[in-house]
Amino acid sequence: MGEVIVITSGKGGVGKTTTSANIGTGLAAMGYKVVLVDTDIGLRNLDVVLGLENRIVYDIVDVTHGHCRLKQALIKDKRFEGLHLLPAAQTKDKTAVSPDQMRELCTELKKDFDYVIIDCPAGIEQGFKNAIAGADRALVVTTPEVSAVRDADRIIGLLEAAELRSPKLIVNRLRPRMVKSGDMMSIDDIIEILAIDLLGVIPEDEMIVITTNKGEPAVLDNKSRAGQAYRNMARRITGEDVPLMDLYADLGLVNRLKKFIGFK
Amino acid sequence: MLDFLLRVFGKDASSSKNVAKDRLRLVLVHDRADVSPQLLEDLKEDLIKVITNYMDIDERALEVNFDNSDNTVALVANIPVIKMKRNAKREEKIG
Amino acid sequence: MTNIRGAMVLKKNKGSKKGKKLFMKRENSFEVDNRFEFEESEIPAAVTKEVETKAAAAKPISKPVSVGNEPLQQAIADENTILIKRTVRSGQSIQFDGNVVVLGDVNPGSEIIASGNIVVMGALRGVVHAGATGNEDATVAAFKLQPTQLRIANHITRAPDGDYVAPEHPEIARIKDGVVVIELYQMGQDRQIKIG
Secondary structure (H helix, E strand, O other), rough: OOOEEEOOOOOOOHHHHHHHHHHHHHHHHHOOEEEEEOOOOOOOOOHHHOOHHHHOOOOOOOOOOOOOOOOOOOEEEOOOOEEEEEEOOOOOHHHHOOHHHHHHHHHHHHHHHOEEEEEEOOOOOHHHHHHHHHHOEEEEEOOOOOOHHHHHHHHHHHHHHOOOOOOOEEEEEEEEEHHHEEEEEEEEHHHHHHHOEEEEEEEOOHHHHHHHOOOOOHHHHOHHHHHHHHHHHHHHHOOOOOOOOOOOOOOOHHHHHHHHHOOO | HHHHHHHHHHOOOOOOOOEEEEEEHHHHHHHHHOOOOOHHHHHHHHHHHHHHOOEEEEHOOOEEEEEOOOOOOEEEOOOEEEOHHHHHHHHHOOO | HHHHHOOOOHOOOOHHHHHHHHHHHHHHOOEEHHOOOOHHHHOOOOHHOOOOOOOOOEEEEOOOOOOOOOOOHHHHHOOOOEEEEOOEEEOOOEEEEEEEEEEOEEEEEEEEEEEOOOOEEEOOOOOOEOOOOOOOOOOOOEEEEEEOEEOOOOOEEEEEOOOOOOOOOOEEEEEEEEEEEEOOOHHHHHHHHHOO
């Protein structure tokens, strides 16, 4: 019996889809059977991030409406045997699926997969309600910006109201240099405000743009810092204890000196 | 120069991240309190009930609001008093 | 009317060596994914379900003007044809019992499902399904044929993984010997096949 994990954020553009693709791919690379479910009906994107956009025949709406069998709609990844995608429909809207149908779908997927990763749409309306309906646990993605943290707080409240206790936080697009200079909220600042456990931190990385262009998740790139962060996060999800990577390591002599002297 | 030094050592209280953090804190108090107009209305009625035991007030002019200036969130009530009830305490004891 | 203009443009490319080379390359590189090949009984319900038109701006033409003896145009004249005078954008779906002609582009994320032929006077980058009710003679033609996925009857093809050359000439997709092939669109060639 697998586990259903919903990746959500409230605010759009903070990296839910990129995070879903990378965590899913990371888990598959570790040998787990993973299915990524895109619930952003009408605005599907997970397929292009994974580079599987031209293989879609059926989608999640076809499955819930009984137009095809669940197995027919699952798209096999071209890189990993264990990785599958259930794409969202592009020509429908969020009301095409109900929370009950999602619960049923998740129960079905859990039988065959170790991890069911659900990419949630932005917002707190029907799409969000659908996405969290069948979830066992939740990951909240935010960036170190006032707007994103505020929305994350709202989402955490809604998740708790929906009995999804103790969601974990992912801080995306952190710029260590700006944090050092005091122009960006640090992880500690964000954790202090949101008061939830941290799953991982992804540093701002231009490689993400490049890998997304190519449709190859950054988690597969050994040189990418963001990729490393995603690999660590995938391992933490499976229960491994992986320390946070040192984002401030390469910030120059002055900072290292500062650390050495004891200024923080 | 001092500014520069403070900045270098990350102690600048007015750095933009601290501004962000403070603003967030205030906003979240509001968000989490989920202050609906209905709640304020109920609060007003309860306040009137209690206060009228002690004094006569102008109920129509009564104002209750959340104020979030000066880095804190405060419940501010503006209650115009018409007159004090001299025997308020005694009444209560008898009652 | 527009068909005439389209045909004239196409004629210029007739016999171009560059075009021929492109056709060979594209035919080889366009792979048929057998995984998607479904059995006769499994034609997607989404497709066989009652075809309806959702194109608000488009109006069906019952009897289009007959132009020359171009076979494709003849086929169009035989059935209901809908003319869509705009670009079909992501999220839009056009389903029609007959032929579909688009005067504009068909963008990625959109779909056109027709029981007959599909002609795109522009770039075709979305999902198209011609002959959706099982007609294997249906064709898909476009000025720039680079669909996300192209289906004819119960055959499904998709663009190859990795980089591929964007088509420089109008092309047509049809089923030949049970396989979907993409060819340079040539009027003469088309006539030969139909007559012979």
